[in-house]
Amino acid sequence: MDTPIGADLEVELTRIHREEHAVVVASLVRRFGNIDIAEDAASEALVAALEHWPAEGIPPNPGGWLTTTATRKAIDRIRRESHRDTKHQQAVMIIDPTPPADPGVVDDDRLRLLFTCCHPALAPEARVALTLRLIGGLTVEEIAAAFLVADTTMAQRITRAKRKISDAHIPYRVPEPADLPVRLGAVLAVVYLVFNEGYLSSSGGAPIRDDLCAEAIRLARLLRALMPTEPEVTGLLALMLLTEARRPARLAGGELVTLGEQDRGRWDRALIAEGHALVRECLAVNRPGHYQLLAAINAVHTDAPTAADTDWHQVAALYDQLYAVSPSPIVALNRAVALAELDGPVVALAAVDRLELTTYHAWHATRADLLRRLGRSEEAAAAYGAAIAATDNPAERAYLGRRRGQLG
Incomplete structure (x- = not known):
């Protein structure tokens, strides 16, 4: 060439x-x-x-x-x-005399390394950093910039993680079949955390980090190539593709645009088609899991030509399944959003107020929207203020501030 x-x-x-x-x-x-x-x-x-x-x-x-x-x-x-x-x-x-495998052939070397990077003996932030460094090939400076820490801090974090692997004799291997479901969950959580940090940054600066979103999707594609029969891997890739497909419509004038207000003509139809195909593949396997159900919920949203056409009964039913698999207040909060569309804001607000999520910005934002819909403007303004105080994302703060300003 x-x-x-x-x-x-x-x-x-x-x-x-x-x-x-x-x-x-x-x-x-x-x-x-x-x-x-x-x-x-x-x-x-x-x-x-x-x-x-x-x-x-x-x-x-x-x-x-x-x-x-x-x-x-x-x-x-x-x-x-x-x-x-x-x-x-x-x-x-311990030099292995076996010649290295042909890099063009997918073998399990990368899979072994990915599980090593995400070993539960390592702190969660160390798993993310080490995965991006060794699997993603990002430089220390790039990883530090992504998570808004000093280069020296990130370098020390990665060094400590590698030392922990050595000192604790963490094995360089894929877990045994009996341990795989638990260990795979840690790997998938790291990849999804990278994606979420890119899709809606938890810190100041750019509201969306395209590079982190792209890297997470690349890692998920790699993981699927290495583990094509694991439905949760397929589900995670589907979830991220369907979420990424909406990104072109997610910001306007530096402000977050909610799902119901997005211009669906700007959604990436190729990514949606790929994501829907992966969801159908998961349904055929019929072993529902956390990421598969989240992907199915996103498939329902991206299948609706307008927000008014959303099948909220199906969304609520999927959240019921998800809560049975992953019973968490975050899942319950998201289910309450669907409940508001089916049974109204009074029922939904009662469900939200029962949740112990007072430090979570989305809890305050959800309460604010429900209170606004009920005409309880003073309480809504206070909830919007609490939501703004709980997030550093500039696009989200701009959206919440505008909604608070519209209360009159």
């Missing part, structure tokens, strides 16, 4: 690195049993690519080139430093 030069090469190299990073690192972790060695060798391979590819051209199989080069770098480093460093001496002892 023609060799890109300058900025074009940088863009192409960034794309290749992001797509192949997990393949290279996971392959080296399997072979050498050490995340630091794998990461360092992968970085050295990228530097080598920057040195060779401008003159020689990008190879037909860039992932294979990076893996082979990184493997050689790792072996050279281990041999060079094994006499000085116990860590490297241990790595020498």
Whole structure:
């Protein structure tokens, strides 16, 4: 192929690195049993690519080139430093003589690494950071910027997580079948957390982070390729696609636009079609789970040509199923929104007021809307104020402020 030069090469190299990073690192972790060695060798391979590819051209199989080069770098480093460093001496002892798998073939190296990153022994914030670093290929600076912390803070978080994996002897493997449902839940939760942080940022700055949404969807596609028969994986991908499909209509003038007010002509119909197909696939399996039910609810919403056409009976029934699977006050709050459309705001408000969610901004926002619909303007204004105080997202604050201002 023609060799890109300058900025074009940088863009192409960034794309290749992001797509192949997990393949290279996971392959080296399997072979050498050490995340630091794998990461360092992968970085050295990228530097080598920057040195060779401008003159020689990008190879037909860039992932294979990076893996082979990184493997050689790792072996050279281990041999060079094994006499000085116990860590490297241990790595020498466990070098797997089996050649690395063809990076073009989906194997379970990345799946092993993903489960390692999301091991329950690690703190939740460490799982997210480590997943984005090792599986997503994001730099420390990119991850720090995404979660609005200092680069040094994020670097320390990732370093501590890797040290915990080493000190606790966390195994680099997919869990046994009996443990898989529980462990898979942690992996899916991390991916969904990344998506939600992108879709409605919990902190100030940009209200929506396109890069985090895209990365979460990419990770879900990878997970589905590795575990195609797991319906909850399919359900999570469907959920994120159907949610992402609405994003073009979700902001207007820097303000959040609620589902009922969105211009549905701006929704991404290709993503909706893909999401609906995945939901139908889950229904055929008939093993309903948390993410599958959330995806089914989103399928009902995206199937309605207008907000008035929404089948709220079906939405409420799905929330009943979801509550049976995942009994949480958040699910109950969302069900109350559907209840308001079926039985009116009085019934819904009574259900909302029974929930212990006084620190949750969506609880206050839901109460505010129900109180507004009941004409209880002073109480609604106070609830809108509490919702505004409980969120830092600028688009959400703008929407809530406008609604409060319309109370009269």
